[in-house]
Amino acid sequence: MPHKFNAERRDKIPKQRHRVTNWAEYNEGLRRRGDLTVWISEDALALWSAPRRTTRGGQPHYSDLAIELCLTLGLVFKQPLRQTQGLMRSIARLLGVGIAVPDFSILSRRGNGLTLRLKPRSKSDKPLQLVVDSTGLKIFGEGDWLEQKHKTKRKRRSWRKLHLGLDLVSGQIVCSDLTQDDVGDPTALPDLLDQVDGPVDLFLADGAYDGERTSDLLAARFGSAIEVTIPPPRNAILSPNAAKDPTARDRHIAEIAARGRMVWQKATGYNQRSRGETLMGRWKTVIGPKLKARTFENQKTEAKIGVRVLNRMTGLGSPSFKRTA
Known part of the structure; x- marks a missing residue:
């Protein structure tokens, strides 16, 4: 809003200058955004297979957590579903984990209305x-x-x-x-x-x-x-x-x-x-x-995963600014 009221003299208003005061911590946080161990946990690999279904219908091979992990990797590294499948397959091979990687068509189908795991509640009582x-x-x-x-x-x-x-x-x-x-x-x-x-x-x-x-x-x-x-x-x-x-x-x-x-x-x-x-x-x-998703329900899932990705990156480290001019 301010630029609308100062449009005629905006070039005469000095621009504020700030300095980042925690470069070392912030740089490390930026590096960790590309660390696979940040996005892949041992719990996710341990819960890779879906639990046995007790009702009528087919038995799913992959848990919701496994589908969420694959879609998260695809979103973080900006890969389509086919490349996400190849990325997860290579990660499993490098880690020496004997898991089957879901096909790109399974990722698309299971992404429709996917139930994400519950977020841990914050312990802060501040409003x-x-x-x-x-x-x-x-x-x-x-x-x-x-x-x-x-x-x-x-x-x-x-x-x-x-x-x-x-x-x-x-x-x-x-x-x-x-x-x-x-x-x-x-x-x-x-x-x-x-x-x-x-x-x-x-x-x-x-x-x-x-x-x-x-x-x-x-x-x-x-x-x-x-x-x-x-x-x-x-x-x-x-x-x-x-x-x-x-x-x-x-x-x-x-x-x-x-x-x-x-x-x-x-x-x-x-x-x-x-x-x-x-x-x-x-x-x-x-x-x-x-x-990237084509259907509305898959797009809603993609947006929810995007929120969790940004929150995770924010938790890794954020810059602290100090005004200098």
Whole structure:
């Protein structure tokens, strides 16, 4: 938002400079992202075969954990399913482990609605500070350049919408969802909040979440004491009872009108929402701007695995910055 208000004099505003204070730890964390021992555990190899089925139907050869491990390796090293099969086959041969590697067709079929293993619950009792944002991920179809240059008609939907919730305290993604491109942000918010395990005392989001629907939902889930910081639109008006019983939105509107939007951003801490946008940039750099899976259910599985990959990489080490200018 700031560049919109400073566009005319942006070249005269000095750029902030920061210095990384933990280069040694951060470099080691970056190296470990390519370490196979980080992504392959002995527990996963021990639970490679599926348990015996007690109901009617065929007996699966591979456990859900084995399928998840193969799909995770393919996502980390950016390999299609066939190359993922070859990668896992070579890893098993180098480790000297006598396991059968699932075929690429099995990976595709089992990825549809795959149940991921439960994440260990955090032992911290501190309330979450939640930042929610969304971005688009391409799937298939003609690219934007081809459509604009040659006026080609788009035959199929070419992107999905990824919704992520970031905890500012831990830096971990605590909730996620992948929806069709026509699903609005407030519509996807209830499913995101269902994944949050613990109290939340701060909620940051952009103007797409503005409205009573979002504020009422947050108050019902986390209590009326939660601090909700959502920028109202330029034409926002006060509620009828603003003089006697102003809401948080009324206070935001009044402060913006009195002191300006830039001052309101600094006073409310809304600038921290930029970490949500940074998270989207990390996703498209590390995971990729495009989904590899073809069906919607497989794409949802791919997005869930991508969240776990980013969280694992964040746990290996993150940079600490100190402002120098």
